[in-house]
Amino acid sequence: MLFDFSPAIWLLLACVLVQLYYAAYYFLPFANRPPEPEPDEAAAQPVSVLVCAHNELENLRRLLPLLLQQEYPAGFEIVLIDDRSSDDTFLYVQQLVQYYPNVRLVTIDRTPAGLAPKKYALTLGIKTARYPQLLFTDADCIPATNHWLSRMQHGFRQPADMVLGYSAYAPEEGFLNKLIRFETLLTGGQYLSFAWRGKPYMGVGRNLAYTRQVFTSTKGFASHIRSLSGDDDLLVQDAVARGARVAVVAEPGAHTLSEPSQTWTAWWRQKRRHLSAGRRYRLSDRLRLGNFIGSNLLFYGVSAAALFSRPDWIPLAGLWVVRTAMVCFTYQRLSRRLDDPLPVALLPVLDVVYFFYYFALGMSLFLYRTLRWK
Incomplete structure (x- = not known):
């Protein structure tokens, strides 16, 4: 009988339809949107760029000169927060302070018991910053261009209280690097396209801007100050709940570039920290993300079971062809929009x-919730 398929095939079809919806409503319209306008220098305002560093001397030697070279006529300061470093970070930044009046140093000797070290350090840095507009990156990042600062700050004039940017990882040899970049592309496609559709739920601290008023309205990191993760996404959650307006800046000139983890273990620990904040998201955001992630996981799980049913092989193959074509087309368009290319033929494998x-990360967090920080 025509269409007399097993329940497994109908379930797989439902999963594919859910994924098609996300591609058609969120990812592809975002990927195909027109280029963002050039920044208006006449309307620019001074900005404070904040960098929190813990034993990051070599990274700071690479980052700080690139920040000082940013082309931003409105003026900016760099607030370097030395968070309990035992290397020569203090001496290096002190030398820069003598030559560059817009470089400022905040030194953290100890973190009060029970508080997340980075959130405590950022709080002191924000209190020190001179300007109401704040732009954040990490010590192990670099701006993609000398116009990073001006492009990110242009997002405030949409108008907005928070600006979400994209932070890519440097391409290297090996499968792990491609998997890390794929995960970054997929995550970026989610939070940027959702925000563009008016559903912001997170940002990344490697490339994030917000006003001092936003930080004050959320009482800083007060709601999650004891949680190691969430100095970026949980702050966005709190700010949006209080009515903050969120803009997206996704032009390649506004990106930052980071060094990826070199081992599977290091990446595992990093992703455990990031994923742990998800349980604090609003219910609507958890459902929106859960539908996308769950439909993908369910598709693979049911497909594996359907392989043992010979009558299901033909419709199973058809659904795999449709979904594979969708995955390749959608992620290729996202990678082009975000200037973060990956081999198209490798996308289904990734x-x-x-x-x-x-799935393994989720199970790990469920069974073992202890996290590690620097």
Whole structure:
């Protein structure tokens, strides 16, 4: 009988339709949107760029000169927060302070018991900053261009209280690097396109801007000051709940570039920290993300079971062809929009590995919740 398929095939079809919805409503319209306008220098305002560093001397030697070279006529300061470093970070930044009046140093000797070290350090840095507009990056990042600052600050004139940017990882040899970049592309596609559709739920601290008023309205990191993760996404959650307006700046000139983890273990620990904040998201955001991630995980799980049913092989193959074509087309368009290219032929493989890796991470957090920080 025509269309007399097993329940497994109908379930797989439902999963594919859910994923098609996300591609058609969120990812592809965002990927195909026109380029953002050039920044209006006449309307620019001074900005404070904040960098928190813990034993990051070599990274700071690379980052700080690039920040000082930013082309931003409105003026800016760099607030370097030395968070309990035992290397020569203090001496290096002190030398810069003598030559560059817009470089300022905040030194943290100790973190009060029970508080998240980075959030405590950022709080003191924000209190020290001179200007109401704040732009954040990490010590192990670099701006993609000398116009990073001006492009990110242009987002405030949409108008907005928070600006979400994209932070890519440097391409290197090896499968792990490609998987890390795929995960970054997929995550970026989610939070940027959702925000563009008016559903902001997170940002990344490697490339994030907000006003001092936003930080004050959320009482800083007060709601999650004891949680190691969430200095970026949980702050966005709190700010949006209080009515903050969020803009997206996704032009390649506004990106930052980071060094990826070199080992599977290091990446595992990093992703555990990031994923742990998700349980604090608003219910609507958890459902929106859960539908997307769950439909992908369910598709792979049911597909594996359907392989043992010979009558399901033909419709299973058809659904795999449709979904694979969708994955390749959608993620290729996202990678082009975000200037973060990956081999198209490898995208289906990366998709399979990533979602099984995500499932393993979720199980790990459920069974073992202890996290590590620097």
